[in-house]
Amino acid sequence: xxxxxxxxxxxxxxxxxxxxxxxxxxxxxxxxxxxxxxxxxxxxxxxxxxxxxxxxxxxxxxxxxxxxxxxxxxxxxxxxxxxxxxxxxxxxxxxxxxxxxxxxxxxxxxxxxxxxxxxxxxxxxxxxxxxxxxxxxxxxxxxxxxxxxxxxxxxxxxxxxxxxxxxxxxxxxxxxxxxxxxxxxxxxxxxxxxxxxxxxxxxxxxxxxxxxxxxxxxxxxxxxxxxxxxxxxxxxxxxxxxxxxxxxxxxxxxxxxxxxxxxxxxxxxxxxxxxxxxxxxxxxxxxxxxxxxxxxxxxxxxxxxxxxxxxxxxxxxxxxxxxxxxxxxxxxxxxxxxxxxxxxxxxxxxxxxxxxxxxxxxxxxxxxxxxxxxxxxxxxxxxxxxxxxxxxxxxxxxxxxxxxxxxxxxxxxxxxxxxxxxxxxxxxxxxxxxxxxxxxxxxxxxxxxxxxxxxxxxxxxxxxxxxxxxxxxxxxxxxxxxxxxxxxxxxxxxxxxxxxxxxxxxxxxxxxxxxxxxxxxxxxxxxxxxxxxxxxxxxxxxxxxxxxxxxxxxxxxxxxxxxxxxxxxxxxxxxxxxxxxxxxxxxxxxxxxxxxxxxxxxxxxxxxxxxxxxxxxxxxxxxxxxxxxxxxxxxxxxxxxxxxxxxxxxxxxxxxxxxxxxxxxxxxxxxxxxxxxxxxxxxxxxxxxxxxxxxxxxxxxxxxxxxxxxxxxxxxxxxxxxxxxxxxxxxxxxxxxxxxxxxxxxxxxxxxxxxxxxxxxxxxxxxxxxxxxxxxxxxxxxxxxxxxxxxxxxxxxxxxxxxxxxxxxxxxxxxxxxxxxxxxxxxxxxxxxxxxxxxxxxxxxxx
Numbered sequence: 061x062x063x064x065x066x067x068x069x070x071x072x073x074x075x076x077x078x079x080x081x082x083x084x085x086x087x088x089x090x091x092x093x094x095x096x097x098x099x100x101x102x103x104x105x106x107x108x109x110x111x112x113x114x115x116x117x118x119x120x121x122x123x124x125x126x127x128x129x130x131x132x133x134x135x136x137x138x139x140x141x142x143x144x145x146x147x148x149x150x151x152x153x154x155x156x157x158x159x160x161x162x163x164x165x166x167x168x169x170x171x172x173x174x175x176x177x178x179x180x181x182x183x184x185x186x187x188x189x190x191x192x193x194x195x196x197x198x199x200x201x202x203x204x205x206x207x208x209x210x211x212x213x214x215x216x217x218x219x220x221x222x223x224x225x226x227x228x229x230x231x232x233x234x235x236x237x238x239x240x241x242x243x244x245x246x247x248x249x250x251x252x253x254x255x256x257x258x259x260x261x262x263x264x265x266x267x268x269x270x271x272x273x274x275x276x277x278x279x280x281x282x283x284x285x286x287x288x289x290x291x292x293x294x295x296x297x298x299x300x301x302x303x304x305x306x307x308x309x310x311x312x313x314x315x316x317x318x319x320x321x322x323x324x325x326x327x328x329x330x331x332x333x334x335x336x337x338x339x340x341x342x343x344x345x346x347x348x349x350x351x352x353x354x355x356x357x358x359x360x361x362x363x364x365x366x367x368x369x370x371x372x373x374x375x376x377x378x379x380x381x382x383x384x385x386x387x388x389x390x391x392x393x394x395x396x397x398x399x400x401x402x403x404x405x406x407x408x409x410x411x412x413x414x415x416x417x418x419x420x421x422x423x424x425x426x427x428x429x430x431x432x433x434x435x436x437x438x439x440x441x442x443x444x445x446x447x448x449x450x451x452x453x454x455x456x457x458x459x460x461x462x463x464x465x466x467x468x469x470x471x472x473x474x475x476x477x478x479x480x481x482x483x484x485x486x487x488x489x490x491x492x493x494x495x496x497x498x499x500x501x502x503x504x505x506x507x508x509x510x511x512x513x514x515x516x517x518x519x520x521x522x523x524x525x526x527x528x529x530x531x532x533x534x535x536x537x538x539x540x541x542x543x544x545x546x547x548x549x550x551x552x553x554x555x556x557x558x559x560x561x562x563x564x565x566x567x568x569x570x571x572x573x574x575x576x577x578x579x580x581x582x583x584x585x586x587x588x589x590x591x592x593x594x595x596x597x598x599x600x601x602x603x604x605x606x607x608x609x610x611x612x613x614x615x616x617x618x619x620x621x622x623x624x625x626x627x628x629x630x631x632x633x634x635x636x637x638x639x640x641x642x643x644x645x646x647x648x649x650x651x652x653x654x655x656x657x658x659x660x661x662x663x664x665x666x667x668x669x670x671x672x673x674x675x676x677x678x679x680x681x682x683x684x685x686x687x688x689x690x691x692x693x694x695x696x697x698x699x700x701x702x703x704x705x706x707x708x709x710x711x712x713x714x715x716x717x718x719x720x721x722x723x724x725x726x727x728x729x730x731x732x733x734x735x736x737x738x739x740x741x742x743x744x745x746x747x748x749x750x751x752x753x754x755x756x757x758x759x760x761x762x763x764x765x766x767x768x769x770x771x772x773x774x775x776x777x778x779x780x781x782x783x784x785x786x787x788x789x790x791x792x793x794x795x796x797x798x799x800x801x802x803x804x805x806x807x808x809x810x811x812x813x814x815x816x817x818x819x820x821x822x823x824x825x826x827x828x829x830x831x832x833x834x835x836x837x838x839x840x841x842x843x844x845x846x847x848x849x850x851x852x853x854x855x856x857x858x859x860x861x862x863x864x865x866x867x868x869x870x871x872x873x874x875x876x877x878x879x880x881x882x883x884x885x886x887x888x889x890x891x892x893x894x895x896x897x898x899x900x901x902x903x904x905x906x907x
Contacts, residue, residue, distance in 0.1 A: 065174040067216040069153065070183045073264040074257055076238035077224040079183035080104070080151055084113035086181060087149045091117065096146035100173075101135035101166075103151050107237065117149075125158045132158045137169045140178070147179045154188035154208040167208050183222075184208060186264040199259045200251055201815025221268050226257035234877040244877045250814045293322040295380040296373045297350075301328065301339045304384040304416075305346040311416050312382040313353045324355030325376060329368045341640045366403035373411055382414045442484010446492035449476050454499055461504075469504045473497075474528065481536045489536075493526045570596040570653070573646050574624075581639070583628035588646065590622045595650075619647040621654075690719035743866045747778040747890045748786060750811050750820055757790040767798065771810040779818045779887040785863040786887075789871075792860045793822040793883045800826035800881070817869075817886045825880035834873050857883075 072079040080102060091097045099119040104110040120143055123136040134157055140148055150173070155166040163169050170180050187196040190207040197203050213219065224232075232238055233252055297312035299305045309326060316322035328343060347357040360372050373381050383401050401415050453476055457469050473496035481489035502509060570588060574596040578586040585599040614626040616639065624643060693716035697709065704712070751772050758768060779786075790809075797807040801824045808823040829837055838858050857871075864871040869887040876882045 063177055065176070065178045065180060066218070067170065067174055068179070068181045068218040069213060069216045069220075070181070070222050071219055071264055071268065072183065072185050072222050073224075073261040074185065074187075074229060074252070076229055076232055077222050079185075079222045081110050081113055082222050083149055083151065083181050083183055084110065084117065087117055087147070088113065090147055098140070098143060098145040098148055100140045100148040100150045101152075102149065105238075106240070109237070118145075125160060127158050127160075134158050134161060135166065135169060137162055137172065140173065141176055144176065145178060147181065148173055150180050150182045153182040153184040153213075154206045156206050165206075165208070167212055171212070184213070186260055186267065189213060189267065192263060192267065195263065196260065199263075200256050202251060219268060221264055223261070223265075226254050226261060229257055230254065234875060236877070250812070293318075293380065294376055294378045295322065295324050295382060296369075296376065296378040297324070297326045297355075297382045298369055298384070299326050299328045299343065299346055300384070301343045301346075302384075303342070305342060306349060308382050308384050308416055309346060309349050309353065309355075311414070312380075313355065315380055315382070315414070316355075324350065324353060325358060325378070326350040326355060327358045327360060327369065327372050329365045330359060330361050339640075340638070341644050344641060344644065366400050366407060369400075369404055370407045370409075370411070373408070378411055380412045380414065381408060382416060385415055385417050439484045439488060442480050442488025443491060445483055446476075446480045446488055446495060449480070450492065450495050450499060454503060458503060466504060469500060473500060477528075478532050481532050485536060486530075486534055489532065490530060493530065497526050570646065570649055571598070573642065573649060574598045577624070577626075577639070577642055580642075581626075581628075583626055585627040587625040587627075588618070588622055589625055595622060616643055618643050618650065621650055622646075686719035686722040690716050690723065693719065743782050743785065745780045745782055745867060748781045748783045749778055750776060750786075750818060750887075753781075753783055753786040753790055754809060754811075754820070757787050757794055760787075760791055761794055761798070763794065763798065767806055768794070769806045769808040771808065773811050773813060776811050776813055776818060777889045780890050781867045781869070781887050782863075785867060789860045789863050789885060790820065790822070792857065793885070796857065797822050797824035797826075797881075797883070800824055802826060813889070816889055818889055820885040820887070822883045822885075823876050823880065824882075825876060825878065828875060828879055828881045829873060837873065 070079045070082055084099075084102065087097045087099070097117065099114060099117050101122060102110075102114060102119075104114070120136060120139050122133045123139070125132050125134060135150065150166065150170055153167050153170065157164060157166060157169070163172075170182060173180050186192060187200070187202075187204050188206055188208050189210060191210045193204050193207050230252055233244060236244065293316060295312045295316040297308050299308070309324075312326070313324050316324040326346065350357050358372065360368050369381070369383070372378075381404065383404060386401060401413075405413050405415075453472055457472055461469070477489055477492045477496060480492040574586050574588050575598040577583070578598045585597070587597040588595040614630070616624045616626065618624050624646065693712040696712050697704070697716075754770075754772070758764075758770075794807070794809070801807050805825045807825075808821075810821045810823070812819050812821070838861050861871045864885055864887070867887060869885060872884050872886070874882045874884055
């Protein structure tokens with residue numbers, strides 16, 4: 061049987077980065093070294109440079125298949141297996157095969173090639189990895205139907221990223237090196253946005269970094285390497301749930317920040333018996349702090365805290381370990397031996413250990429509490445068993461007693477003590493042990509029926525008997541304590557998980573949290589009050605009204621805005637600790653609700669303010685010019701009187717008329733601003749078909765087919781916009797494009813839908829705007845040096861930007877492929893594009 065082939069995958073962040081080109085280039089290099097290389101399948105997408113790279117490479121003929129009247133070309137798996145090359149070049153690993161193929165996916169074909177001992181070089185884009193599919197859709201707005209399982213890709217012998225800077229990729233696209241000319245505009249404004257490409261590039265690099273990290277961990281594990289390899293700084297901060305946690309986290313964050321790529325991890329060691337319980341509210345707050353500082357939170361279980369910490373630090377290849385000074389006092393430390401810090405330092409090896417002082421160091425000495433973990437019912441049953449079982453066992457042993465049977469007598473009473481310990485715990489077992497010891501001495505050890513002991517060895521036997529009983533009862537009591545703690549921890553975890561889910565659900569969080577509080581603690585009723593207002597309430601079904609009618613009442617403050625009112629039995633200390641966490645979640649839900657309310661109030665004000673600011677800034681800049689022009693024209697007419705020719709008089713009158721018309725328009729806008737400030741004029745969004753605003757704008761400017769090329773999507777969803785403002789925006793953009801377009805070149809206006817937005821693009825082929833000056837074009841009436849009064853003043857791009865943003869959209873400039881400027885108006889649709897899924901090519905997912 062042949063050895064399994066090796067798989068090498070070239071991973072790209074987006075289409076066009078050069079994966080296929082690199083694959084073919086590598087194939088040509090291997091062919092030059094004498095290797096048997098064939099092209100199993102390559103998708104050139106009509107790119108000349110990629111097609112040229114196939115020259116000189118043997119290609120296996122592709123299989124033709126027809127599906128729904130369309131002829132498809134697929135990789136001929138059987139032909140490649142029959143050819144049995146040393147290396148096969150297989151493009152687009154995530155490709156879906158045509159119906160009727162042996163396998164549904166191309167990666168399944170590759171798996172068969174590998175099993176046949178054929179090495180494979182293949183390509184895949186980051187958006188086709190199954191675990192990243194939803195993340196990529198959030199970034200790009202394009203769902204991917206073709207995915208490859210993570211485990212198959214991670215099993216590859218070699219994965220390498222073919223990287224290209226986002227702007228360089230956009231330049232390649234604009235130059236026609238990726239898609240044909242008719243698809244360039246849509247690609248640049250949709251999938252190939254600069255932000256999209258940057259995010260996808262980061263995603264690809266992080267995925268590969270994680271893969272390298274896992275490979276390093278596996279290598280260290282396979283070779284038994286437990287020493288730290290300082291590939292990068294990893295700082296582990298230990299958390300006990302105490303007040304020193306925040307100090308340690310911030311110190312660890314500063315250490316991690318000192319080196320490029322430093323990583324911060326926080327770990328809490330929970331004891332297996334659940335007895336050393338931390339404050340969950342403090343841990344939740346510290347976890348949020350860690351994540352806010354860019355770190356990650358981890359929790360491990362172990363009774364030996366130093367060993368658990370060191371094992372975790374070594375498992376993540378940590379270079380630094382931050383722990384706090386012990387909170388034990390000197391007296392306790394002297395009695396109990398070395399603290400956690402000293403033990404960690406001894407076991408840490410070459411991991412640097414930082415012991416950080418804090419305000420809680422060196423706490424006071426306190427005695428441990430004495431108390432059992434079994435219920436009162438079991439304890440009473442244990443005492444009863446000891447009282448009844450002792451005399452019964454004595455009678456049985458006396459009735460069947462023989463000489464020299466002291467050993468069996470001791471074992472019989474020992475069995476009684478063990479049974480009592482299993483039932484009732486330590487105190488009934490101690491009682492049974494003492495009672496059994498006295499009974500043994502009185503009835504079975506000479507001299508009989510006295511408590512005197514003739515031989516010292518018998519006294520030692522009784523002492524050992526009592527000691528064994530104490531130890532057995534202690535083990536039973538500890539096991540019961542662990543079981544009880546485990547059950548409670550499971551219940552608390554389930555409750556906290558439910559509570560966290562309620563907060564994430566948003567508006568319904570408060571009633572759900574109040575209801576869960578009542579159910580979790582078995583209360584008669586719970587109410588959340590803000591002053592006299594009841595924000596949420598929950599009562600048991602049999603109360604039939606407000607819980608305040610009877611029962612005890614306890615109030616717990618919820619931040620500074622509300623009070624939680626509890627009706628029913630008093631809570632235990634452990635329950636109050638859990639209640640603290642729930643109260644913190646209720647406070648977070650209230651804050652979330654307040655922020656939503658404030659945001660809903662501020663949103664319309666912000667929209668109106670953007671419009672008002674744009675208008676005022678524009679008017680303050682442009683009132684001077686038409687006023688000065690009109691004044692000069694009228695003054696010239698009055699001064700010259702009859703000495704002016706008819707032509708000069710007409711020109712002055714035209715100038716005055718034009719300037720006064722402009723002034724009237726500006727004053728109208730000023731009145732609109734006044735109405736806006738008074739709350740009378742506002743942005744009035746409605747469902748608008750963009751064509752209903754584009755056509756009137758063309759008519760207003762008198763633009764016809766000789767000047768404008770129109771490409772409108774007939775299936776475009778309606779947008780949410782003010783129709784009057786939208787038309788004014790389009791008029792401004794069209795006028796600006798016409799003014800800067802060279803003679804004989806038509807401007808172009810297109811519409812397209814992308815995710816939940818609609819884009820209106822006004823494209824010109826003028827001189828364009830340098831990237832460093834694009835912010836200047838939104839300065840009120842900035843024309844980059846154009847001061848021609850005959851072009852009209854208008855409201856400029858600044859006002860257009862204010863109108864668009866006031867309608868909840870964006871106005872952005874982009875380069876026109878081949879030269880020029882493209883203004884892109886993005887507006888939200890009235891509803892998300894439901895089941896309309898755009899077609900996209902196999903490689904890029906580009907609609």
